Amino acid sequence: MKPKDLGTAHTGFHDWYWQRISAVVLLFSIPMLMGILLLTYNGNISFEILNIALTHPISKAASILFLFALLTHMWTGLKVIIEDYIHTTAARVVVLNILLLLLAGFAAYMSYHIWTELSYTWDCIPCGGK
Amino acid sequence: MSQKMKQSPLSPRLSIYKWRLTMFASIAHRASGVFLVFTIPALFWLLLSMAHGKITYAYGLHWLQGSFGTFVLWLTCVALFYHMVNGIRFLLLDIGKTDSREAMKLSAKIVVFSTIAFALLLAIKI
Amino acid sequence: MSEKVKLEIYRYNPESDDKPYMQSFEVPVEKSGMKLLDALNYIKWHIDGSLTYRRSCGEGVCGSDGLNINGVNGLGCITAIEGLKPPIKVRPLPNMPVTRDLVVDMNHFFDQYKQIKPWLQSNTPKPEHERLQSPVERAELDGSYECILCGCCTTSCPSWWWNGDKFLGPAALLQANRWLKDSRDDAAGERLDMLEDSFKLYRCHQIMNCMEACPKELNPTKAINDIKRALVKRKV
Numbered sequence: 288m289k290p291k292d293l294g295t296a297h298t299g300f301h302d303w304y305w306q307r308i309s310a311v312v313l314l315f316s317i318p319m320l321m322g323i324l325l326l327t328y329n330g331n332i333s334f335e336i337l338n339i340a341l342t343h344p345i346s347k348a349a350s351i352l353f354l355f356a357l358l359t360h361m362w363t364g365l366k367v368i369i370e371d372y373i374h375t376t377a378a379r380v381v382v383l384n385i386l387l388l389l390l391a392g393f394a395a396y397m398s399y400h401i402w403t404e405l406s407y408t409w410d411c412i413p414c415g416g417k
Numbered sequence: 418m419s420q421k422m423k424q425s426p427l428s429p430r431l432s433i434y435k436w437r438l439t440m441f442a443s444i445a446h447r448a449s450g451v452f453l454v455f456t457i458p459a460l461f462w463l464l465l466s467m468a469h470g471k472i473t474y475a476y477g478l479h480w481l482q483g484s485f486g487t488f489v490l491w492l493t494c495v496a497l498f499y500h501m502v503n504g505i506r507f508l509l510l511d512i513g514k515t516d517s518r519e520a521m522k523l524s525a526k527i528v529v530f531s532t533i534a535f536a537l538l539l540a541i542k543i
Numbered sequence: 544m545s546e547k548v549k550l551e552i553y554r555y556n557p558e559s560d561d562k563p564y565m566q567s568f569e570v571p572v573e574k575s576g577m578k579l580l581d582a583l584n585y586i587k588w589h590i591d592g593s594l595t596y597r598r599s600c601g602e603g604v605c606g607s608d609g610l611n612i613n614g615v616n617g618l619g620c621i622t623a624i625e626g627l628k629p630p631i632k633v634r635p636l637p638n639m640p641v642t643r644d645l646v647v648d649m650n651h652f653f654d655q656y657k658q659i660k661p662w663l664q665s666n667t668p669k670p671e672h673e674r675l676q677s678p679v680e681r682a683e684l685d686g687s688y689e690c691i692l693c694g695c696c697t698t699s700c701p702s703w704w705w706n707g708d709k710f711l712g713p714a715a716l717l718q719a720n721r722w723l724k725d726s727r728d729d730a731a732g733e734r735l736d737m738l739e740d741s742f743k744l745y746r747c748h749q750i751m752n753c754m755e756a757c758p759k760e761l762n763p764t765k766a767i768n769d770i771k772r773a774l775v776k777r778k779v
Binding site: 425443516 | 614615635647762
């Protein structure tokens with residue numbers, strides 16, 4: 288059957304635009320994350336230094352900014368993939384909203400994690416506590 | 418009637434199309450992106466948890482330095498390297514640089530082969 | 544005894560075949576520089592008259608014989624036999640309804656071309672003679688006007704394979720960009736309005752199969768990026 292031209296939805300620009308803006312933010316911030324991780328892995332960063340470096344208010348703010356750039360990039364990237372491979376509107380609506388919920392949950396949890404300096408004891412992993 | 422009802426077959430597409438390097442570069446960008454969606458948030462969470470408590474630091478470091486942790490770290494670095502270098506390639510195309518036919522093919526080569534070199538180098542160094 | 548080359552050709556006759564299949568042929572290489580279309584003609588004239596394919600000018604101008612040749616789209620009439628690894632696999636353009644053998648239904652492709660309104664839309668009254676362009680303005684159309692609408696690019700695009708009902712595809716978008724660039728056209732705003740769509744335009748993910756396939760060596764990927772930049776300029 289011949290597909291009809293349903294006109295233009297005027298969407299897509301913002302996904303494309305914010306994917307690129309977040310990409311530029313990540314281009315500078317992700318190497319820092321991986322750098323700190325690799326230095327810690329090699330034993331060059333002790334707990335004391337890591338603790339001071341990542342719980343300073345400025346680095347907390349930077350972590351939040353990084354978190355939201357990461358989430359924006361994940362959302363725009365995954366949305367395009369879902370639109371590419373899932374072809375019924377109903378399935379798209381369900382999957383996109385589940386994804387949105389998961390990302391929002393992750394955003395809330397990670398913001399809390401960063402701000403309250405959540406740590407874990409092995410008695411109760413999910414509830415954290417100092 | 419039955420002749421008319423018969424639907425024309427769709428000519429074959431992905432199964433027969435020859436893989437070009439630019440096509441590989443694009444799908445690899447997508448594949449590495451999907452992989453990073455899982456590992457980057459997890460590693461970010463791990464690093465923060467390690468910074469927040471001494472016990473978590475010790476356990477986290479133990480896991481990272483184990484063979485599975487090392488492998489995850491290596492694979493994430495490789496996927497990230499590719500996604501970033503090819504991402505720069507895409508950003509340059511977006512602003513209208515390096516977008517001649519030759520530059521598009523050459524940049525795909527550079528991106529893919531530099532990632533292979535990086536993966537090997539990191540495997541030795543890590 | 545002349546040299547022979549082996550070909551495997553996609554066959555489908557809707558009246559007698561349930562399913563398409565590949566059929567082997569051997570064709571003598573009569574002269575150096577022999578093109579794939581010559582081999583198809585040899586089969587049709589000397590071996591199997593029922594083999595069906597489109598061709599017209601035979602020299603890469605009309606865009607009738609777009610085919611999938613050893614996995615890559617191209618024109619049969621300008622693709623030399625010599626450069627192809629035998630057995631040469633010849634299939635119709637991908638992701639198209641097959642009418643018969645190598646002939647596909649191009650209606651949807653041309654419908655999408657129509658969607659971008661490929662004609663001059665001008666506000667100024669019709670001049671007595673032609674509408675003039677400076678050499679610089681005319682040069683803006685280089686890389687766009689050469690397109691012969693053979694369909695090699697659009698049918699090579701995975702994004703178009705998965706979402707071809709909405710995604711306009713490289714050929715139509717290259718043409719859309721051609722009219723955006725035309726100094727005589729006054730409908731750029733409406734053209735951009737029509738293109739600003741997640742599916743019509745933004746399905747392009749820089750796969751670049753279109754650029755690799757184009758027999759006229761054009762660059763539809765770049766044309767699509769030009770449109771995206773025009774949208775940024777308008778909006779930001």
